[in-house]
Amino acid sequence: MFGESTDVTQIAMSVLGPLQFSVNGIDVTPTAPKQMQVLALMALNEGQVVTASNFVDELWAERPPRSAKTTLQTYILHLRKLMSKAFKDESAVVRDILLTRQGGYLLRLPMAPFDLRQFNDLSTQGRIALAQGDPQRGSHLLRKALEYWRGPALVDVPIGSVLEPKVRGLQTQRQIVLESRIEADLLVGRYDEAILDLVTLTAQQPLNENIHEQYMRALNLAGRRSEALGIYHRLRKNLMDELGLEPSQKLQQAQHLVLSSQSAA
Template identity: 45%
Template sequence: MDIKILGPFAASMHEVSVLPSAAKPRQVLALLALHADRMVTVPTLMEELWGEAIPRSAATTLQTYILQLRRRIGEATCGRQAGREPKDVLLTRHGGYLLQVQPGQLDIQDFEQYAEDGRAACDAGRDEKGSELLRKALDTWRGQALVDVPVGGVLELEVLRLEEGRMATLERRIGADMRLGRHAELIPELTVLAAKYPMHENFCAQLMAALHGSGSSWRALEAYQRLRGTLVDELGLEPSRRLRNLHQAVLAGDQDLVTSSRGSALEAARAG
């Protein structure tokens, strides 16, 4: 089964969609896919579908959703995969259900593998390779995860986890590009990110370092003031000590911000 979660939800077998149109069966399939090859317990599935207001008919209704999913799997595999029944793809386990997928069939797994390999390459000082792998990880995303699936409390946390992973990978890839001296190339991307996430200190720090490294220190100072103004107005907080150190380093014309071979802009500023 080929499954795509990092964007609009898609699930198919032999190029035939097995994605149900009804909301709750889609939620069930999405949660099973997020935990592919691991059992999802019946209570977890019920919590996702109904929250705290679990009806008395929940167990029977859930079984109906599982049967609907197996029916769609059966229709997609009919005459194409002899000896493999729908119940061999969507398995019943004691206390729950498990969706089996093959390597390379789930975009989340591709993302996590590329991200892990990219992180390892950067940690080993191989920033060129790290940047390449981290870009591949980010390229697996086609938009907001499960953007067309109504999410309950369980899926909401899973989507948040995925988004945090994407953001961390993006920061790491920009950090690798920064260490490779690609400051001018990064400015347009970082300008958009800083505007989209006006209270995200690390994007602001990376933008400041890129601008400073490109000879636009005054624009780096403007970026700091914009973030500071937003933090003060929205939260009543000053920027972190690390970002204040970065601000002072730009004022002092410290080029170590952009020539440091390791760490993010905020980490470079920590020693300031």
């Protein structure tokens, strides 16, 4: 267990952007690329053992050196030395944070500020509020969750074969939360804010039907119906050119809704 000198509130980890790790207010983030990979992999599996074979796959892929496991032990030792700088009594404290377990290593951050945990907690609460018919609270919580992102996840860390799907999953998770927040904004009448996000999102993802449907709906609700129809036609062209497909029924229904609104206006 953590002793009195290791109050867990004094430990902070960030992965939603550059990798950052501090203990007692002292930055203990490694700067060597492979040590950063080791720390990042443990952070994304916080509270779970990461096996030596997973580390080896991440660090060296299919061509590990004969000394791979010994080198990994050296990286762990260097991480512990970095952390020990933050404590007067270094040995027992550091072992409570970065633990050796049979077959691997484990990073413990119980109750510590950890941006990934905070993002997950707030986004879950926000999506529950939205599902329960409280878009105002949902929008607030989802917006707070997204504030933890300071750039692409682990943007300054070399990414190997083990980290890659995890990082890709985090980016997908962020996209889902952002789309949920936009949905909440539309339900409470924040059309202009939603449109600002959707201008960028649709440019970045020209074949994503869901965000185009949200964009059309936001423009329609804001009274910009001709622009909403323009978005539909742009998406249809992109889909036909790239995939040879017509827009989905959901998009076609959105187009009909805009046309109906135009006729009624």
